[in-house]
Amino acid sequence: xxxxxxxxxxKQWATYYYDRDVLTRNYSVFVYNDVIQxxxxxxxxxxxxxxxxxxxxxxxxxYKQHKSSLPDQIITVPIPLSxxxxxxxxxxxxxxxxxxxxxxxxxxLHRLHGEKQSKKTRKERLSSKNPFYLLKKxxxxxxxxxxxxxxxxxLRHAASLLKQNGCPDVYALTLVRG
Amino acid sequence: xxxxTTNQLANQxxxxxxxxxxxxxxxxxxxxxxxxxxxxxxSSISKNLLYCQCxxxxxxxxxxxxxxxxxxxxxxHHYCRKCIEMGRVMECEPLYYWNGDQPAWATPADPCSxxxxxxxxxxxxADRITQAIxxxxxxxxxxxxxGAGKTEMLFPGITKALQSGKRVCxxxxxxxxxxxLLPRFRQVFAGVSIQGLYGxxxxxxxxxxxxLSTTHQLLRFRQAFDVLIIDEIDAFPYHKDPSLxxxxxxxxxxxxxxxxxxxxxxxxxxxxxxxxxxxxxxxxTRFHGYPLPVxxxxxxxxxxxxxxxxxxxxxxxxxxxxxxNPERQLLLFVPTIELAEKLEMVLARKFIQxxxxxxxxxxxxxxxxxxxxxxxxxxFRRKETFMLLTTTILERGVTFPSVDVVVLDxxxxxxxxxxxxxxxxxxxxxxxxxxxxxxxxxxxxxxAMVEAVSSVKAMNKRGGFR
Numbered sequence: 347x348x349x350x351x352x353x354x355x356x357k358q359w360a361t362y363y364y365d366r367d368v369l370t371r372n373y374s375v376f377v378y379n380d381v382i383q384x385x386x387x388x389x390x391x392x393x394x395x396x397x398x399x400x401x402x403x404x405x406x407x408x409y410k411q412h413k414s415s416l417p418d419q420i421i422t423v424p425i426p427l428s429x430x431x432x433x434x435x436x437x438x439x440x441x442x443x444x445x446x447x448x449x450x451x452x453x454x455l456h457r458l459h460g461e462k463q464s465k466k467t468r469k470e471r472l473s474s475k476n477p478f479y480l481l482k483k484x485x486x487x488x489x490x491x492x493x494x495x496x497x498x499x500x501l502r503h504a505a506s507l508l509k510q511n512g513c514p515d516v517y518a519l520t521l522v523r524g
Numbered sequence: 525x526x527x528x529t530t531n532q533l534a535n536q537x538x539x540x541x542x543x544x545x546x547x548x549x550x551x552x553x554x555x556x557x558x559x560x561x562x563x564x565x566x567s568s569i570s571k572n573l574l575y576c577q578c579x580x581x582x583x584x585x586x587x588x589x590x591x592x593x594x595x596x597x598x599x600x601h602h603y604c605r606k607c608i609e610m611g612r613v614m615e616c617e618p619l620y621y622w623n624g625d626q627p628a629w630a631t632p633a634d635p636c637s638x639x640x641x642x643x644x645x646x647x648x649x650a651d652r653i654t655q656a657i658x659x660x661x662x663x664x665x666x667x668x669x670x671g672a673g674k675t676e677m678l679f680p681g682i683t684k685a686l687q688s689g690k691r692v693c694x695x696x697x698x699x700x701x702x703x704x705l706l707p708r709f710r711q712v713f714a715g716v717s718i719q720g721l722y723g724x725x726x727x728x729x730x731x732x733x734x735x736l737s738t739t740h741q742l743l744r745f746r747q748a749f750d751v752l753i754i755d756e757i758d759a760f761p762y763h764k765d766p767s768l769x770x771x772x773x774x775x776x777x778x779x780x781x782x783x784x785x786x787x788x789x790x791x792x793x794x795x796x797x798x799x800x801x802x803x804x805x806x807x808x809t810r811f812h813g814y815p816l817p818v819x820x821x822x823x824x825x826x827x828x829x830x831x832x833x834x835x836x837x838x839x840x841x842x843x844x845x846x847x848x849n850p851e852r853q854l855l856l857f858v859p860t861i862e863l864a865e866k867l868e869m870v871l872a873r874k875f876i877q878x879x880x881x882x883x884x885x886x887x888x889x890x891x892x893x894x895x896x897x898x899x900x901x902x903x904f905r906r907k908e909t910f911m912l913l914t915t916t917i918l919e920r921g922v923t924f925p926s927v928d929v930v931v932l933d934x935x936x937x938x939x940x941x942x943x944x945x946x947x948x949x950x951x952x953x954x955x956x957x958x959x960x961x962x963x964x965x966x967x968x969x970x971x972a973m974v975e976a977v978s979s980v981k982a983m984n985k986r987g988g989f990r
Contacts, residue, residue, distance in 0.1 A: 393612040394605055396590040432595050434545075436614065 355498055368505040370515055371415075374495055374523035375401070375408045382522055390439045390493060398442045401521055405446045409519060417487040417515055422451045425492040425504060428459035428477075443521060444491040454482050455504055468497055476503040480511055487515040496524035530624065533557065535731045537622040539691070539748025539775070541580065543568075543611055546744070547620065548729060562624035568613045569602055578604035580613050581743055582770030606767060609723075610743055621746050629689045629733045630716070636683040638676070638712045645809050646677050652805045653681035657690075657751055657781050661803065665757070665784040665793060668807035669816055669983050670920075670949020674785050675705065677807070678753065679712065681783075686716055686733065690750035693735040695742055695772065697759045699723060700898060701921040702736050709736060739768045745775035752776045756920060757784040757793065758942050787920075787949060788942035788979070808987035814958035815989040816980050817929075817951045819944070819973075827933060827967040834866045836874050837965060840930065844880060847928060848961060853904065854911045855927045857919070857947055859936035861891045864913045867932075871913070881910060889913040920946040925954035934964035934973055944976035 360367045376382050389397040424444040432438060444451050458477045466474070488508055490501055495518070505516040537547070547554060547563075557563045570577050575584045583589070583606035593600045594616055601615040613619070642650055649666055656664040668674050678694070685692050696702060699722035706720045719732030721741040739754070739762055754762065754772060762768045776782060786793070796802040810816065822839055824830070830837045844854075856871075858864045872884040881887060888909045890897045897917075904912045905924060912918075916938055929951045931939060939947075944964065951960025964973055 388608070392608050393592075393603070394590070394608050395592040395603070396605075436592055436594050436596050436612070438595065 372518040490518040495520040535627040541746035564623040565618035581607035581767040631689040650680040665804035671810040673811035692751040696755035742771040812955040815984040819962040886910040926957040928961040935966040941975040
């Protein structure tokens with residue numbers, strides 16, 4: 347889906363990080379469309395947990411397709427929800443997706459509660475404070491897993507935190523590219 | 525807690541059945557209500573050896589339950605998928621109902637300011653409804669032909685109910701009907717607290733004695749109503765979805781009156797009426813005293829070919845040239861959204877060429893998930909467009925003063941008998957133009973078509989027309 351050449355979004359981020367984007371690559375399974383939007387809404391916001399299972403084969407296939415370009419030893423880190431959001435939702439959709447991958451998974455991040463990302467404008471997202479802190483240092487490469495890539499802010503908040511703390515390389519796998 | 529606030533809470537929550545997330549109270553106040561016994565918790569999903577049951581929507585189908593590894597209670601348990609659009613019901617979260625003092629609703633002496641006149645037939649039905657409400661009859665079905673003026677027939681009964689401090693709900697299948705009725709009821713029952721409930725309405729937290737709602741919203745009520753009026757009892761989704769009758773029955777008080785309204789009762793209801801299990805009253809005439817337009821069936825052998833191209837069947841253009849009253853707007857029903865989308869431009873081109881339409885803005889198309897549906901319907905009503913292409917979404921509950929009606933491919937499965945009778949009932953609704961032509965274009969008669977025609981004729985006959 348998101349093969350070379352580098353998309354404008356990544357180019358902008360590269361400039362932002364003085365040519366050293368903290369996120370090496372993002373792989374997305376789907377490009378946003380009405381059908382995906384409906385399914386994701388029902389799954390994530392209405393909380394229809396089992397609906398997430400329909401993404402299993404797609405996530406797995408995308409991973410397999412790009413497996414050769416991912417470093418060995420890579421572990422998955424699902425983007426967490428804040429404690430409060432988890433109590434509202436009952437499950438973490440990113441963790442559900444990460445469970446579909448045949449890789450070791452570690453929950454290294456904790457997230458502070460804030461306004462929903464989906465309720466913010468692009469500008470607000472880009473200027474938002476990093477909501478994550480690290481529970482544990484890691485020296486292996488990391489594949490962040492999340493459901494939707496919109497501006498890439500959330501993933502880069504997580505990635506920069508990991509990189510500052512000894513993680514050599516951060517990739518991302520997301521279900522939908524907004 | 526002061527008694528004043530308890531009264532407010534009673535007004536707000538009496539008769540409701542809610543999830544904690546639907547109760548807008550601080551945790552302190554809420555816990556106080558629970559410990560004082562004002563809120564009672566009931567399990568939201570009950571289980572036995574054979575099945576799970578969702579206690580909000582009554583769902584028992586195993587395929588409509590799923591398991592979630594719940595991060596709230598750290599167990600894996602069931603949740604209901606059937607009513608999830610109204611907020612998720614999970615095993616670990618109970619439903620709450622108000623068990624405290626019951627609210628005392630107002631008893632306005634003169635709540636109704638409607639100054640219209642009922643026809644004799646309407647008056648008979650209105651009296652029958654009032655009688656059912658006063659004597660707390662369990663069930664009454666009003667079978668009134670399309671255009672009989674059902675809403676007005678309800679006014680006297682609702683007035684009586686409000687005068688004696690009863691709580692009333694009028695439930696109808698579609699949100700647009702609720703939105704249409706609201707301003708009208710607010711005008712007629714000006715001093716009464718009225719709430720409109722539908723998905724996305726902004727009045728969810730209001731407190732009201734008279735509630736207009738979509739049938740789905742009844743899922744949030746329990747023993748709330750003294751009078752529950754179910755409009756369009758035969759319509760989708762009520763007759764197809766057992767959740768809705770489950771919710772309707774739960775939302776009425778133990779001693780209460782349920783009134784069903786329909787123009788096209790289904791077999792089940794007819795059987796119950798015949799066997800005297802269901803009290804009913806038949807209103808055989810339209811309020812302006814003219815008969816229902818009888819549909820004419822037109823066979824078109826090339827229909828499938830025409831629609832595949834797509835092109836308007838020759839028969840349609842021929843008929844357009846020789847309509848009885850060419851001033852009337854045209855309401856055209858098609859079986860599917862895809863077909864309507866394809867036809868819109870083709871018809872526009874053809875009819876402009878024939879000089880029958882001034883421009884392509886004069887034709888418009890609506891369907892269920894069209895965001896501009898309301899606006900387009902209003903435009904057609906204001907005669908800003910001449911021709912409206914629609915799916916069955918407009919088969920009922922809408923009134924256009926002067927239209928001819930065509931059903932393209934009337935043999936399609938979506939047009940069952942009730943739908944066809946309702947569609948025919950869109951014509952001739954105004955006293956200024958009380959007739960209209962109704963055309964069913966088909967490529968082979970179906971039972972539905974034949975039954976629809978004979979049902980219209982039978983109703984006219986009962987209305988004293990020959």
